[in-house]
Amino acid sequence: MTITFVGHGYVGLVTAAVFADFGNTVYVIGHTKEKIENLKRGVIPMYEPGLEELVKKNVKSKRLIFTLDYNPSISQSDIVFIAVGTPTTKTGDADLSMVLDVAKKIGQNLEGYTVVATKSTVPAGTNKKIKRILEESRPQDAEVDYASIPEFLREGSAISDTTNPDRIVIGTESKKAQELLVKLHEPINAPLVLTNFETAELIKYAANAFLALKISYANAIAKLSELIGADALKVLEGIGMDKRIGNMFLSPGPGYGGSCFPKDVKALISIAKDNDYPFSLLEEVENINNQSRRDIVRKARKMLGDIRDKKIGILGLAFKANTDDMRDAPAIDIINLLQNDGAKISAYDPKSMDVAATVLKNVDYKKNAYEAAEGADLIIVLTEWNEFKELDFSSIKNSMRTPKIIDGRNLYDPSEMSDLGFTYQGIGR
Numbered sequence: 418m419t420i421t422f423v424g425h426g427y428v429g430l431v432t433a434a435v436f437a438d439f440g441n442t443v444y445v446i447g448h449t450k451e452k453i454e455n456l457k458r459g460v461i462p463m464y465e466p467g468l469e470e471l472v473k474k475n476v477k478s479k480r481l482i483f484t485l486d487y488n489p490s491i492s493q494s495d496i497v498f499i500a501v502g503t504p505t506t507k508t509g510d511a512d513l514s515m516v517l518d519v520a521k522k523i524g525q526n527l528e529g530y531t532v533v534a535t536k537s538t539v540p541a542g543t544n545k546k547i548k549r550i551l552e553e554s555r556p557q558d559a560e561v562d563y564a565s566i567p568e569f570l571r572e573g574s575a576i577s578d579t580t581n582p583d584r585i586v587i588g589t590e591s592k593k594a595q596e597l598l599v600k601l602h603e604p605i606n607a608p609l610v611l612t613n614f615e616t617a618e619l620i621k622y623a624a625n626a627f628l629a630l631k632i633s634y635a636n637a638i639a640k641l642s643e644l645i646g647a648d649a650l651k652v653l654e655g656i657g658m659d660k661r662i663g664n665m666f667l668s669p670g671p672g673y674g675g676s677c678f679p680k681d682v683k684a685l686i687s688i689a690k691d692n693d694y695p696f697s698l699l700e701e702v703e704n705i706n707n708q709s710r711r712d713i714v715r716k717a718r719k720m721l722g723d724i725r726d727k728k729i730g731i732l733g734l735a736f737k738a739n740t741d742d743m744r745d746a747p748a749i750d751i752i753n754l755l756q757n758d759g760a761k762i763s764a765y766d767p768k769s770m771d772v773a774a775t776v777l778k779n780v781d782y783k784k785n786a787y788e789a790a791e792g793a794d795l796i797i798v799l800t801e802w803n804e805f806k807e808l809d810f811s812s813i814k815n816s817m818r819t820p821k822i823i824d825g826r827n828l829y830d831p832s833e834m835s836d837l838g839f840t841y842q843g844i845g846r
């Protein structure tokens with residue numbers, strides 16, 4: 418098939434590259450000349466394992482074509498995906514201006530029969546608006562059907578999540594569109610959920626909010642475990658073995674971050690409010706998440722007493738491992754709070770320091786974990802990068818002013834760390 422993606426963020430670029438790899442001809446439309454020129458050369462705007470190779474391979478075989486133009490890509494396409502961003506507005510709603518703008522441009526360039534599908538996460542009801550815009554802007558002789566296909570990939574494992582998803586959700590009222598979309602997804606072996614727009618849109622928000630809820634629950638259990646002297650990791654392992662609960666997304670830490678959970682939880686609260694349903698459960702999910710970030714700072718105060726002029730080494734800045742993404746990373750709030758208390762921050766992250774430097778000022782960025790720890794009164798681990806799992810802690814201890822560590826991702830064994838001479842504090846134990 419010939420397909421087009423409008424947008425080359427995580428969702429657009431990864432899915433486009435995977436569909437090209439399946440043998441389709443895939444256009445990717447962007448609106449910044451420099452970015453499109455880079456993509457043509459295989460230079461991708463983010464760090465995602467395996468993506469650069471996949472993009473280069475498919476550009477070379479001419480199945481993946483980057484362009485600034487809506488024509489001829491749209492007119493030639495059987496299916497067009499909208500995969501542009503939906504950032505949060507000041508009021509907590511999703512900003513739909515890009516999605517709606519793109520829908521109009523797609524509509525104006527349609528030819529023959531085309532299915533237009535939204536991959537961007539949009540609140541219930543938006544798809545009706547997009548459908549209307551497409552109908553109003555299309556040439557008279559063009560025929561268009563509309564669908565919602567939410568995306569469930571995670572940063573850091575985006576390619577395997579796309580080729581091996583737990584399910585594919587296709588929301589459309591048209592049988593013809595449904596058949597075409599099912600055919601496109603045939604190389605992927607996953608159960609299908611075939612439904613209408615509204616349901617597909619809500620599945621996406623409900624899934625992200627539920628995962629965020631699991632993480633806040635794990636963080637609340639961690640807090641309680643600390644207060645009563647239980648080991649939260651054992652408690653969570655113990656509950657996760659119950660198949661009805663499941664063991665995934667139950668790791669306590671500095672709180673969830675990234676471009677999805679914080680935004681989507683907010684948006685679902687807002688959708689519920691618009692429909693006169695106060696979704697207070699999700700408000701508490703957010704509260705616990707904010708507390709989890711603040712709790713790291715509370716622990717630092719407890720360990721150091723007065724934080725003013727203390728040197729704190731931060732290991733890991735990205736919101737999770739295997740990405741350079743700093744969007745809503747817990748490290749931002751935590752470092753800001755520590756700096757407000759007068760701490761001097763040094764930091765190291767394997768991939769995100771360039772991005773971090775644009776949002777976190779007065780931080781001494783270091784070349785590796787050892788340099789970040791040198792002379793520090795305390796180190797705080799905020800991202801679970803593999804390279805932090807096997808550090809030489811004897812040499813780190815010798816280089817620190819006082820050997821203290823807050824293990825925000827529970828990477829280390831508390832008794833091993835205390836045998837090595839560290840004052841250790843994990844999350845929930």
Ligand code: UGA
Pocket residue numbers: 538568569570571572573625628632665666667668669670671672673674675676677678736737
């Ligand atoms: C999330 C969802 O997992 C994807 O299914 C979804 O497609 C995506 O949002 C999206 O809507 O685009 P992502 O934000 O890339 O993916 O990363 P996750 O692995 O879900 O992690 C999100 C945050 O939760 C990270 O800050 C991570 O450290 C935190 N987390 C995750 C925990 O604190 N504990 C856990 O047990 C799991």
